[in-house]
Amino acid sequence: MKKRIMLLSVVLMVLLVFAGTVFSAEKIRIGVSIPSADHGWTGGIVWWAQKAINDWNEKDPDVEFFLVTADGPAKQVGDVEDLMVKGIDALVILAHDSAPLTPIVEQVYNEGIFVVSVDRGLTKPVENVYVAGDNPGMGRVSGEWMAKALNGKGKIVVLEGIPCVINSERVDAFNEVIAKYPGIEILDSQPANWSTQKGLEIMENYLQKYDEIDAVWAQDDDVLKGVLQAYKESGRNDIKFFLGGAGSKEMIKKVMDNDPLVKADVTYPPSMIATGISMAVMAMRGEQLNGFYQHQIPSKIILAAELIVPENAEEYYFPESIF
DSSP states (O other): OHHHHHHHHHHHHHHHHHHHHHHHHHHHEEEEEOOOOOSHHHHHHHHHHHHHHHHHHHHTTTTEEEEEEESHHHHHHHHHHHHHHTOSSSEEOOOSSSSHHHHHHHHHHHHHHHHHHHHHHHSSSSSEEEEOOHHHHHHHHHHHHHHTTTOOOEEEEEEOOSSHHHHHHHHHHHHHHHHOOOOOEEEEEEEOTOOOHHHHHHHHHHHOSOOOOOEEEOHHHHHHHHHHHHHHHHHHHOOOOOEEEBOOOHHHHHHHTOOOOOOOEBBBOOHHHHHHHHHHHHHHOOOTTOOOOOSSSEEEEEEOOEEEEEGGGGGGOTTTSOO
């Protein structure tokens, strides 16, 4: 009898070990590599990445995530190399800088690891899925709302982002819209590098240089914080409104509260990283998008630039978010 019990125990142990091995083999390992939270929007990226990971851990415990943040391209390259050593099945990456990250991501892609590139993209098509906001759309929606709010007449100043393709797409689309309204004059347009401090400095110069300004397009909510500070400290009251972008909770709250100076905002959502993570999980699971009839998920997903006004602001407000 004792021998039978011992034999059954051994068999049970073998089965448990085998089951554990099968379970481990089915576990999906996803690496997520993103920039550190060096300003508001990237802070939002980190927050949404962690939220998406937490959400998926609750829904699917057989997915294992490795989230790493980097304060520069060199650190991010090293992070991706480490993720490859861990044996990831998929990589979700928001490149700190496109050019230096492309070679290592190409290596990942060539090894058969599923790649989802978010926002800044890469210099070569070495991803399976690309997820980004609509940069031309952001400029177009901003220009259309501003032109309507000004009734087609007024003097405006512009604070751009960092000189790059993304910035050019936004500014070019904005300028194309404004060019349709001869009554609107762009007095000045300078890069503010998506920085609150730079926004403060440039706006201080604009206020000293121009006696009359009707509206300001700051393009980015981090920049707008500095712009509003400069305007408040100047003591002037001639500017009718300010328009930022990206949908920070601070500016959305102002829109919700009918702030007289911040009446609207335009999305460029940091939640796009969460979308990228979901695309990676669904691709690994062989799932399809609801209502999408092709066998694979789309290879390019451009998220619409959405206008936020008092009537819909609450839908975009996430008070627990960093950004």
